[in-house]
Structure formats: structure tokens, C-alpha cells
Amino acid sequence: MDQRKLMDNANTITDMAKTQNTVYEIISDMSSRQDAIEERLTNLEDKMQSIQEHMESLPDLLSRCLTQHQERIEQRRNFLHPDTAAVAPIQQPPSPSMFNAAPMLFPHSR
Numbered sequence: 001m002d003q004r005k006l007m008d009n010a011n012t013i014t015d016m017a018k019t020q021n022t023v024y025e026i027i028s029d030m031s032s033r034q035d036a037i038e039e040r041l042t043n044l045e046d047k048m049q050s051i052q053e054h055m056e057s058l059p060d061l062l063s064r065c066l067t068q069h070q071e072r073i074e075q076r077r078n079f080l081h082p083d084t085a086a087v088a089p090i091q092q093p094p095s096p097s098m099f100n101a102a103p104m105l106f107p108h109s110r
Helices: 002-080
Strands: none
């Protein structure tokens, strides 16, 4: 009877060691996956920040482009019709404030 209890205890210890090893592998895998997800999230946050910066600079860029376009049109008109150059008013492109909206903020956790 004692021999049987000893064998049961030995089997239990072996099973516990196997279970502990399996749990360690699962935790290790979860940790690796968490690291990969955190890296991907950081990259995503960086890309979103870059997009936000580009979106914030867009109104000024649009305003400059519209101004340049309007100047070219005016130069062509003055070249083709110099007699109306002094008379025709120059149209102003939309102001940058027309495009300004509240900046988008992307909260992040690092």
C-alpha cells in the first residue's frame, strides 16, 4: 500500500512538472505576442501622428497652391490682355482660416 502511494505521489509530481512546463511555455508565448503587439501599436501610433501632422499642414499648403494658381492665371490674363490688367481686380484665394478645423488628437499609451 505504501508503495502504491509513493508511485501515485511520484506520478503527481511528474504531472505537476509537465503542467508547470506547459504553463511556462504559454506565458512565454503570450509575452512574445504582447511585445509584438506593443511594437505594432507603437508603429501605428507613429504613422497616425505623421498623418495628423500632414493633415494640419494641409490648409497652408492648399492656400499656397491656390495663391500660386491665381497668380499664374493673373499673369496669363495680363499677358494676353494687357489693356485690362490695370482694371480687373485680383481675386483672392480662400484664406487658410477657412480650412482650419480643430486638430485631431490621437491618444496613445507608451
